[in-house]
Amino acid sequence: MICDLERSISAGGSAVSIIDAALREQQTLRTPVALFADEYDAKSVRDRFTHLIPLSKPNLGEQYAFEVNLDACTGCKACVAACHSLNGLDDDESWRDMGLLVGTRKQPYLQTVTTACHHCADPACADGCPVLAYDKDPVTGIVRHLDDQCIGCSYCILKCPYEVPKFNLKRGIVRKCDMCQGRLAEGEAPACVQSCPNEAIKIKVVKLDAVPDRGSIVAGAFDSSYTRPTTTYVSSQPPPSAARPADAGRLDLDHGHDPLAWMLVLTQMSAGGFMGCAVAMWLNLLTMQQAAITSAVALAFGLVGVALSTLHLGQPLKAWRAFLGWRKSWLSREIMAFGALPAGGQVIFVTWWLGNMEWMRLAVTGTAVAAAVAVWCSVMVYVDTRRPFWCMTTVAAKFLGTMLLLGVGLCAAVWSWAGMSIALWALAIALVCRWSLSLWEISSYRSALDDEDCDWHKSARVLQKHLSVRIEVRGLLLIAVGLVIPVMIAAGASMPWMLSLSLLMMFGSQLIERLYFFTAAAGSKMPGN
């Protein structure tokens, strides 16, 4: 082939025209024929991997599963790159990851571990999804994510103990491994199976009964009883008992969910406010007008909280489907329960408009109960993820404690502006709440930090390493709210201003706690590096 550049030089062209010829040639691509392109009907990829995938579909009571031969996995990470390329994923997106198990001084060990979705028999992601954006295929058992159904709430990310679903910021949804189900349907191997130089990854048919519901699939993985993951890791040399993930000692911050932190604190304050209002109404301590103001303020905070929570969604316009998952998803239930806030608010408004104190009392009480139920759903949303930091006692104490504390604080502030004497009582209760909640938090943090066997020891260490300044700030806020402000009130400072300031500081303290509630969660994952 005589090229442009050469022709130009032979023709004795000017320097510039020769450069132009070179640039032109650089920008010219040859036709496929000139590139010795491959045959259109070349042998299909299908025939090369028949020994690595099942020849037939699973029967009833069976499903597809990954099997990884650790002896053959040497950590080349081709599977990670191939998943990205063969599935046309975004820049740094891949549904396979590579981790490392290490031994100890006495038991040296080094084993790379390739990992993707385990297509669990009992998928926690699907159970948690409020909009049913997960579908476990009845025949293959593949846990597929419906990308157009997803609202981007990220709850599946919190639910999955293997860190499988990944948030795709560009699209505002979660995406995950589908075991290349379209390939399998055509008798082709999934991308990772195709790409492994050592054939370490296979697709097997497993019996659902035989999927273990105890132990863990590989050292460092979460207890299988939660989701019954179907991946099996096989090896001729089982890892020593002391094997642990190479990143086990790492104390990293988890992803923060700021809108959720705001939502939780605001809705809990709102629920507490309604409860305070209801109690005071039953004790006949409020006039209708005072009750109306108190519940209006509580409602306003609650609605702001609910509104803020939508900032957390990648696809808020699709959130209307959030009721779909109510059978299994605590998030779905929480969303519906908080729907009671605006409804309750309207009923309260109508009863106030009609001037019926009895009905209004019932309406406020009903709203308070519904809001408390919603707070309980919030508790369960997190408890249901089985993260040690989010165990029942901790979450319940934090959420219910916040509800009481800020609820009473809110009432105290509102009532003091209305010049009511019960504000003092509310202040006293708020102080008791503040001190008991804080002392409980401090002591449980201390003991979690000291006790290596404590379930959330790692979270405590994350707090100590990254977030100790926040804990100190909360300590100062405690002194201010629990000591300085009461003393100043006693010394004659303006009650309404002092109580509002106190509320603001208590709110700030709880918000700080709620932000690190997420970042220090130390979620479980498959072994990393």
Place this chain on the structure above:
Amino acid sequence: MMKLPAIKMPAMTLREWDGPLTADLVREPAKFGLGQVPSHLMPDATTTAICGFCSTGCGLKIHLKDGAAVNLTPDPDYPVNLGTACPKGWEALSVLDAPDRAKMPLLHGKEVDWDTALRYFCDKMREILDQHGPEAAAFLSTGQIMFEEMAFLGALAKFGMGMIHGDGNTRQCMATAVAAYKESIGFDAPPFTYADFEESDVLVFIGANPCIAHPIMWQRVLRNKRKPEIIVVDPRTTETAMAATQHYAIKPKSDLVLLYGLAHLIIRDGGVDTAFVEEHASGFDEFVLFLAEFHPQRVAQETGISVHRLLHFAQTIISGTPRVSFWWTMGVNQSHQATRTAQAIINLALMTGNIGKPGTGANSITGQCNAMGSRLFSNTTNLLGGHDFRNPRHREKIAAATGIPVERIPDQPSLAYDQIIKAADEGKVKAIWFVATNPSHSWIDQNEVNRVLDKLDFLVVQDMYCTTETAKRAHLVLPAAGWGEKEGCFINSERRIGYSPKVRRAPGQALADFHIFRLIAHYWGCDDLFRGWSSPEAVFRVLQRCTEDQACDITGINGYEMLRKSGGVQWPLARDESARFEVSSWKERRLFEDGKFYTPDQRAKFVFDAPEAAPEQRSDEYPLVLITGRGTSAQWHTETRTGKSAVLAKMMPEELMLDLHPQDANTLGIREGMKVRVISKRAELTAKARVTNCVSPGEVFLPMHDSRVNQLTHASFDPHSRQPSYKHSAVRVCV
């Protein structure tokens, strides 16, 4: 007026099983044997390229849309990789799209047009050469570009522009294997073919970590159905050592003693193939005498391997014969006695007759994709085609083959890399032209080389990226097209010549190195010399003529089309063999099946020397030995390319990690994950401690990819190959 984006309301069905987001991930059946591919990357044709990272030389099937590459998959029909690739290969295209690609020539950091750049380049080079003589300017090239380009560079610089000196970054990786093979077997000829991995009963890896550095070669090891013994000699417990059946964690740089000790035991225990040695080798008797003092007790003491285990090692070799293969790479090549160590490996293969048969060989695994091409055609140490600059007959032959007047061919070889740098420090070399290499990061004792580079009157960098550490120091940057944006051939570790096509347009005004050289020839005014060098394939034909009657004779290759159709061709293939060439049976060929070597007497030579201690020893002040090497399979050298892929970035540690033994960590009060200072006589850096048994007490390891690591390394060189010794520097570690 601002246009508001259209908000599409979601469907009002309860569940959306399909839609635009689902469509993003739809895969559809493609033709060309690919199976399903992402719909948005559906190819209308495919072609095969050879990967441009390491020397394994994998075939990559490039998916083309309107002639341009949109994706790739490993080629199942290529005899090297059989349908697999490592992450670097998978990501070979994405690194071409990096935002810091050099798009225009940069003169003193400012964009200029090519005309200005080329005029400046020629004026400046001519001024320096005219004023200070032909030794005042040098080029330093690479094992990363096609060999037609390398040959063009070597010919242009030496025959056209009149330079004497040029070398390549292959000095950092393969110079030792070259020197060792040449002296021992008469030509730089790695004897093996990858099938030997599958046909060995015993594989001995010395200073090699193929699991990470050559994953696709390791695939071939795992395809071995003979249940082989896999022996790894490495101070570190690498991934390969973990996968081995025997691991000998020797003290750093005690490999030469170990190899002599094994030879001693093999002689003692009757493992010598006497018939082979008598017929095909020379110098064995002297070798036997020399080995007398390498008795097991001494070797055990110096290597840290017990006598019992040494015996087991030797016995494994004896009982595995005649299917024992020896494989080495940088752990051997980068050392102060590298050539003798490589030759000690060759000696073991010779004395046991483990060469020229299936599953045998003293086999150097090469580093870069075209290190082997550089060894034959870079026109630096050797005259084109493995010839000798000093030999007048060779000069005549090359003059005839290339059409270059013989008086233009220098009668002396180039200085080696380190000698060029030294000459620059002494002011003898005033200009250096770097092509596709990044010494400001990769050269040993980096601060020192950077000091020298800053002294140059003229520093030219020709590279794909304008952000390499070296490009940032350059007076002139010439923007080059990368792999996939130009065509030409690579030669892999097993001597296989493979063709790689142009499947992408280069960004901006970047040009193929080939075109840059052609333009420089024009601006220099030596067009006439390179009349016939009109395209890479034309140069390929010129180079074929240069190899005539050499060990590496490739005159039988019928152009690029034959390379493409036969899955690459291993050299040699002489003209008279061409007719007999059959793709199926000639796919895997090894050398020396007839026991005839390339020395004048056709006998291989036992070469040996007394072991010496590494130049920089531990001291009270620097009590630890620093070993450097590859980090992960996703990283390549100075990461000018691999650093650009987001997927590859996921596979690397975010920070520089220092591997440290728990015992040393205890003594120093260092815990896992702590920030530590690593200090040598030359520099200091901070890294994160990884406390691990994978290194022995007294040793630490740093991956070479971090740009600071070579500030620490001690510059010492093998006297025969001039290859830098990256594996033994003294450091101290503290909090």
